[in-house]
Amino acid sequence: MSVDGTEEFTRAPRTTPTRYRERATWERAAIRAILDEGYLCHLGFVVDGAPVVLPTLYARVGDRLYIHGSTGSRPLRSADADPGMPVCLTVTLVDGLVLTRSAFNHSVNFRSVVAHGTAHRVTDPQERAVALDALVNQAVPGRAADCRPANERELAATAVVRLDLDEVSAKIRADGADDDEEDLDLPYWAGVIPVRTVHDTPVPDPALASDHPLPGYLGERH
Amino acid sequence: MSVDGTEEFTRAPRTTPTRYRERATWERAAIRAILDEGYLCHLGFVVDGAPVVLPTLYARVGDRLYIHGSTGSRPLRSADADPGMPVCLTVTLVDGLVLTRSAFNHSVNFRSVVAHGTAHRVTDPQERAVALDALVNQAVPGRAADCRPANERELAATAVVRLDLDEVSAKIRADGADDDEEDLDLPYWAGVIPVRTVHDTPVPDPALASDHPLPGYLGERH
Numbered sequence: 001m002s003v004d005g006t007e008e009f010t011r012a013p014r015t016t017p018t019r020y021r022e023r024a025t026w027e028r029a030a031i032r033a034i035l036d037e038g039y040l041c042h043l044g045f046v047v048d049g050a051p052v053v054l055p056t057l058y059a060r061v062g063d064r065l066y067i068h069g070s071t072g073s074r075p076l077r078s079a080d081a082d083p084g085m086p087v088c089l090t091v092t093l094v095d096g097l098v099l100t101r102s103a104f105n106h107s108v109n110f111r112s113v114v115a116h117g118t119a120h121r122v123t124d125p126q127e128r129a130v131a132l133d134a135l136v137n138q139a140v141p142g143r144a145a146d147c148r149p150a151n152e153r154e155l156a157a158t159a160v161v162r163l164d165l166d167e168v169s170a171k172i173r174a175d176g177a178d179d180d181e182e183d184l185d186l187p188y189w190a191g192v193i194p195v196r197t198v199h200d201t202p203v204p205d206p207a208l209a210s211d212h213p214l215p216g217y218l219g220e221r222h
Numbered sequence: 223m224s225v226d227g228t229e230e231f232t233r234a235p236r237t238t239p240t241r242y243r244e245r246a247t248w249e250r251a252a253i254r255a256i257l258d259e260g261y262l263c264h265l266g267f268v269v270d271g272a273p274v275v276l277p278t279l280y281a282r283v284g285d286r287l288y289i290h291g292s293t294g295s296r297p298l299r300s301a302d303a304d305p306g307m308p309v310c311l312t313v314t315l316v317d318g319l320v321l322t323r324s325a326f327n328h329s330v331n332f333r334s335v336v337a338h339g340t341a342h343r344v345t346d347p348q349e350r351a352v353a354l355d356a357l358v359n360q361a362v363p364g365r366a367a368d369c370r371p372a373n374e375r376e377l378a379a380t381a382v383v384r385l386d387l388d389e390v391s392a393k394i395r396a397d398g399a400d401d402d403e404e405d406l407d408l409p410y411w412a413g414v415i416p417v418r419t420v421h422d423t424p425v426p427d428p429a430l431a432s433d434h435p436l437p438g439y440l441g442e443r444h
Contacts, residue, residue, distance in 0.1 A: 040314065040316060040330075042264035042266075042275050042277075042312055042314070043275070044264075044266040044273035044274065044275035044310070045273050046268055046271065046272070046273050049268065049308070050268070050308045050310070050338065051266035051267050051268050051273050051274075051275075051308060051309060051310045052266065052273075052310050052336075052338075053264050053265070053266035053273075053275050053310040053311070053312040053336065054312065054336065055264075055312060055314040055332065055334050057330065086271070086272045086273060087273060088266070088272070088273045088274050088275040089275070090264055090275040090276065090277060092262065092264070092277040094262060094419075097361050097362055097421070099362060099365065099369070099424075100369070101369060101370055102369060102370045102372070102376070103354065103355075103358055103366065103369045103370060103371055103372050104372045104373075104376040104380070106358055106361075106362075106365075106369070108262075108279065108361075110277065112277050114274075114275065114276065116272065116274075132325065133325075136325055136328055139319050139328075139330075140319055140321065140415070143321065143328075144325065146410055146411070147321070147322070147323060147324060147325045147328070147410050148323055148324045148325060148405060148408055148410065149325055150324070150325050150326045151326075154324070154326040158326070176427055176428070177427040177429075179427075183370060184429055186370055188368055188369050188370065189368070189424075189426070189430065189434060189435075189436065189437050189440070190426070190427040190429070190430055191424050191425050191426040191427045191430065192424065192425045192427075193362070193421050193422070193424045193425075193440070194421070194422040194423075194424075194425065195419060195420070195421055195422070196419070196420050196422065197316075197417060197418070197419055197420075198417070198418050198419075198420050199319070199415050199416070199417055200415070200416040200417070200418065201416075202321075202411075202413050202414065202415045202416075203413050203414045203415075203416065204411070204412070204413040205398055205399040205401075205412040205413045205414075206398070207399075207401075207406055207412070208411065208412055208413065212411060213411075214411065215411050218411070218415070
């Protein structure tokens with residue numbers, strides 16, 4: 001708990017200075033809100049001393065993040081070994097491009113979460129089931145209850161990895177053009193180009209019966 | 223050059239097996255096309271043996287990628303030192319969520335580029351100027367010529383870092399629902415939810431004259 005009573009995660013060591021008008025936060029609610037809006041993360045790990053960054057799906061369950069993949073994948077095999085695999089899991093939502101009179105002050109409105117820690121393979125069948133459902137529901141809320149659950153063969157081929165949200169922070173920029181005073185009269189357009197991710201009307205599989213209704217959980221979101 | 227005459231980048235060591243219906247490619251044209259559509263990357267580097275992944279803007283100029291930041295930032299300072307900073311720069315474009323009858327076969331349509339290599343600080347003034355213009359134009363094509371260029375003070379505060387596209391590959395999934403034959407008659411909806419990034423109508427800065435026209439390069443794109 002911080003002095004103002006806001007619940008906070010542990011402050012991670014700073015790797016970059018906070019830029020102008022970017023706000024860093026360790027508040028649990030703010031971090032959870034960003035994580036809940038996304039479903040794609042970039043997972044960083046180290047192989048033979050060199051960094052590797054791969055895009056993958058994630059899910060948040062309480063203060064844990066889950067990712068999954070093939071049991072044959074090299075990074076997930078690393079998470080198998082005690083003491084686990086050091087990772088950095090980053091989620092970024094872009095909200096706008098900020099155009100200023102000066103090239104230097106151009107910026108991006110965004111919300112990002114960076115979680116550092118040690119990832120571990122999940123072996124408990126119950127926790128694996130919860131995580132796999134959450135991974136489906138994170139991308140398509142409501143979907144996990146409306147598809148065939150994994151069978152034994154599929155479960156055996158799937159590695160689930162957990163990262164506890166412990167050393168985690170968010171950065172947010174949500175602001176307009178931020179020009180220096182002396183640039184305000186320059187003859188250039190300034191402002192914000194809003195950016196958002198759109199999920200369009202679902203396209204049915206050709207093998208689906210033509211009168212198969214679109215599930216409510218898809219209609220509501222899209 | 224590969225046997226079919228397609229120009230290819232050096233094949234990076236495989237860190238994960240290619241999943242079903244994902245296609246890996248080393249073709250320069252395919253890799254350049256993905257890089258040219260995005261402007262946000264996730265940059266991975268190693269600090270005290272642990273991975274760090276940060277979102278940042280990038281620009282492609284020929285077969286070089288550029289990123290920039292404050293000269294005070296820790297990762298960019300690392301790139302200063304000979305022999306440079308090992309990095310992994312990843313760009314991911316999400317095109318769709320693929321819903322199958324089975325939970326296991328759910329997938330994502332996407333295009334990603336993963337570039338490995340050693341990043342180096344750029345000190346040549348001419349190359350720095352080209353890179354900084356490219357960084358503005360990558361996010362907002364045409365913008366670099368329509369704003370005030372950086373002055374000496376701003377240039378002194380800006381680090382530009384280069385990564386040569388050498389060890390780089392792309393992965394692409396662009397396909398429909400891919401269910402097992404025996405699942406096709408299950409009563410679940412299947413198909414693709416198209417996903418795209420939208421740039422909405424630019425919102426002028428309140429300090430801008432109300433009759434200031436929207437530049438053509440913004441109107442055309444949005």
